[in-house]
Amino acid sequence: MSSSPVLLFVIVGKNEPLYEAEIDTSSSSSMAPSNSSGGAGGGGGGAGSPSQQQQQNELSTRQNYFVLHSALDLVEKSVYSTSNMYLRVVDKVNQQQVSTFVTAANVKFMLLHGGKGEEVIKNFFGEVYGYYVKLSMNPFYKYDTPIMSKAFDARVRAAARAYLS
Amino acid sequence: MSSKMQASQAGQALWSKMPKANAELFALTYGSLVTELVRDYEDPIEVNAQLDRIGHSIGVRCVDELLSKADVAGMGLATQCQNLRDTAEVVAKVGFKMFLGVQAEVGGFSQDQRSFSIYLQDNPLATFVELPAAGDEQYNGDDLRKLKYSNLYCGVIRGALEQVNLKVECNIVRDTLKGDEVNEIRVELKEVLADGAGDDYKEE
Amino acid sequence: MSRSSSNNILDRPLGRVGGRSTDTTFVSLSAFAYIYSELVQYHQSRAASVSELERRLESAGYGVGLKVLEMTAYRTKEMKREIRLMSILHFVSSSVWKSLFGRSADSLERSIDHADEYMIIDYEPIASTFVSVPTDLGQLSADAYVSGIIAGVLDGAGFAARVTAHNVKLEEGERQGGGSGSGGGAGGNAVPGIPPRKNKAVFLVKFSPEVLSRDAALER
Numbered sequence: 001m002s003s004s005p006v007l008l009f010v011i012v013g014k015n016e017p018l019y020e021a022e023i024d025t026s027s028s029s030s031m032a033p034s035n036s037s038g039g040a041g042g043g044g045g046g047a048g049s050p051s052q053q054q055q056q057n058e059l060s061t062r063q064n065y066f067v068l069h070s071a072l073d074l075v076e077k078s079v080y081s082t083s084n085m086y087l088r089v090v091d092k093v094n095q096q097q098v099s100t101f102v103t104a105a106n107v108k109f110m111l112l113h114g115g116k117g118e119e120v121i122k123n124f125f126g127e128v129y130g131y132y133v134k135l136s137m138n139p140f141y142k143y144d145t146p147i148m149s150k151a152f153d154a155r156v157r158a159a160a161r162a163y164l165s
Numbered sequence: 166m167s168s169k170m171q172a173s174q175a176g177q178a179l180w181s182k183m184p185k186a187n188a189e190l191f192a193l194t195y196g197s198l199v200t201e202l203v204r205d206y207e208d209p210i211e212v213n214a215q216l217d218r219i220g221h222s223i224g225v226r227c228v229d230e231l232l233s234k235a236d237v238a239g240m241g242l243a244t245q246c247q248n249l250r251d252t253a254e255v256v257a258k259v260g261f262k263m264f265l266g267v268q269a270e271v272g273g274f275s276q277d278q279r280s281f282s283i284y285l286q287d288n289p290l291a292t293f294v295e296l297p298a299a300g301d302e303q304y305n306g307d308d309l310r311k312l313k314y315s316n317l318y319c320g321v322i323r324g325a326l327e328q329v330n331l332k333v334e335c336n337i338v339r340d341t342l343k344g345d346e347v348n349e350i351r352v353e354l355k356e357v358l359a360d361g362a363g364d365d366y367k368e369e
Numbered sequence: 370m371s372r373s374s375s376n377n378i379l380d381r382p383l384g385r386v387g388g389r390s391t392d393t394t395f396v397s398l399s400a401f402a403y404i405y406s407e408l409v410q411y412h413q414s415r416a417a418s419v420s421e422l423e424r425r426l427e428s429a430g431y432g433v434g435l436k437v438l439e440m441t442a443y444r445t446k447e448m449k450r451e452i453r454l455m456s457i458l459h460f461v462s463s464s465v466w467k468s469l470f471g472r473s474a475d476s477l478e479r480s481i482d483h484a485d486e487y488m489i490i491d492y493e494p495i496a497s498t499f500v501s502v503p504t505d506l507g508q509l510s511a512d513a514y515v516s517g518i519i520a521g522v523l524d525g526a527g528f529a530a531r532v533t534a535h536n537v538k539l540e541e542g543e544r545q546g547g548g549s550g551s552g553g554g555a556g557g558n559a560v561p562g563i564p565p566r567k568n569k570a571v572f573l574v575k576f577s578p579e580v581l582s583r584d585a586a587l588e589r
Contacts, residue, residue, distance in 0.1 A: 079450075079452075079527075080452045080527070080583060080587060081452075081587075082452070083449045083450050083451065083452050083453075083456075084448065084449060084450070085448040085449065085450055086448060102450060103439060103442070103450075104438050104439050104441075104442030104443070104450055104451070104525070104526060105435060105438050105439050105525035105526060106450075106525070106526070106527050126448065129443060129448075130443065131379050132439070133439045133440055133443040134293065134378050134379050134381070135295075135379065136435075136436055136439050136440075137189075137193070137292075137293035137378075137436050137439075137440060138196075138293050138294055138295050138378065139193065139195075139196025139197065139199060139200050139293065139294060140196075140200060140294070140295070140296065140297050141295075142432070143432070143435040143436075143525065148297065148298050149295060149298065149379075150298055151295060151377045151378075151379050152379060155379050155380075180397070183397035183398065183399060184397065184398040184399075185395035185396070185397060185398055185471075186395060186396055186397065186398040186400070186401035186402075187395065187401075187468065187469055187470070187471065188394040188395050188396045189394075189437075189440070189468070190401065190433075190469050191396045191400060191401045191404060193433045193436060193437070194401065194404055194405055194408060194433065195404050197408060197429045197432060197433060198404065198407065198408045198411060201408075201411065201412075201429070202411075205415070219407045219411070222407070223403045223404075223407065226403065227399065227403060230399060263397065264396065264397045264399060264400040265396050265397070265400055266394070266395060266396055266397065289394075289396055289400075292378075293378055294378065295377065295378055295379075
């Protein structure tokens with residue numbers, strides 16, 4: 001499997017992304033993956049010099065967003081054709097697959113991955129949904145606004161490592 | 166010592182008779198009030214003051230409900246509040262219990278017996294609350310560190326005790342929303358108001 | 370060291386499935402009433418007219434409705450969304466009602482005159498839940514707040530609708546005082562000292578044209 005160990009998880013509201021996290025599952029150690037600036041500190045010991053790898057990362061990041069974006073169109077078309085929250089894989093581009101989960105209030109969870117099991121992803125989404133619901137019960141959290149909670153971010157990353165590594 | 170027992174038994178008995186409402190609707194409705202205040206008054210200190218004011222108006226009314234229901238149940242709490250220790254027990258074990266269904270504890274009496282703390286493990290006002298992080302654009306997250314989300318309690322206690330002629334000052338000194346392990350409300354007796362029922366109140 | 374994180378709301382369990390009254394936590398109805406009454410008074414102090422007060426309370430309810438939608442759906446543990454018009458109405462009149470008022474609404478009816486209108490009918494518990502608010506404001510405010518909650522649930526789920534509350538006189542022989550044997554437990558049904566209502570609360574739900582046409586298309 002030449003699939004990338006890096007997962008991209010995005011929560012999309014009515015018009016814009018509310019949350020995103022790039023999660024490197026290649027190393028089980030407690031690195032702190034960052035969703036900014038290409039995650040150069042990953043130390044995911046692999047081929048190439050650091051700078052080469054960084055370029056590679058940036059390239060794939062851009063591709064990833066492109067894939068997610070086109071998948072979103074497909075999701076929008078299918079939201080009223082099934083009552084399941086979990087929509088499974090909605091789009092495939094090369095090695096990359098996009099799995100999606102839609103909440104009761106039509107907030108979309110999207111995961112870009114290289115072919116993880118459907119059950120595993122379902123469980124991941126289920127756990128994230130629990131965190132999302134609790135977050136959304138917070139009086140200070142307004143529906144369809146960016147998610148700034150550090151606690152939420154930490155839980156999502158931990159869940160990704162637990163289910164998707 | 167026996168007052169401790171009595172108070173928590175009385176609280177439990179009264180709570181079991183109270184008609185109930187959904188605790189989530191309660192927390193969300195309070196949340197709606199607080200966030201509205203935060204929007205209207207930008208300064209969190211002012212929001213705290215408003216919550217205290219609102220709590221005061223509740224406290225004035227709910228002490229009547231407490232005393233009359235206790236009276237109907239033949240508990241005679243009014244005569245039990247002969248000193249600040251007993252009063253504190255009634256606030257924590259009867260008041261919090263009968264209205265919110267949670268157990269509060271009393272402790273931390275000062276040497277002069279004029280101030281004490283109420284400790285609250287579960288806070289029904291703040292069930293879902295996480296204060297906005299610094300840098301949250303929607304709210305001025307930095308400033309909201311100064312917000313005392315549950316400051317309503319202070320007003321309620323102040324208002325309720327005022328009705329029984331005790332002028333107190335009340336402050337939230339520990340708050341689980343800010344990482345503390347427990348909620349602690351510090352109550353300090355300022356003055357025993359002279360009139361009516363307060364006459365037989367012994368300060369010691 | 371991870372001590373403090375256990376206080377975080379995200380780590381706490383989220384109540385139980387199905388809205389059974391024994392699984393939900395309660396406060397006293399009085400406590401809710403005090404808070405609710407203060408919410409109404411606060412908005413009243415800032416509103417220039419009765420209609421502005423209604424709008425403000427609707428908007429407060431709307432935000433609560435969006436939260437209640439996700440929470441209630443999550444609790445069913447079925448991981449399902451409501452995508453059909455009738456099913457979202459059932460969701461509101463049963464699941465949402467149960468989680469808020471401890472019992473289902475008394476009935477759900479389609480308007481005879483207008484195909485885009487539905488009615489959620491309730492005889493008692495809402496009024497008694499909100500009863501503490503001073504005099505005439507009580508009914509007005511409960512209507513606006515609950516309408517807002519319903520609108521928030523519907524709109525969040527993708528069923529934009531205008532929700533209004535109406536008091537309708539009970540007809541001869543129509544049952545009174547919500548004696549629904551369900552023994553719903555939660556709502557403060559039959560609060561002592563409150564005279565039985567002679568009216569029923571009707572929440573009129575008028576869906577937007579887009580919602581109706583989308584739902585009609587799914588019919589095929």
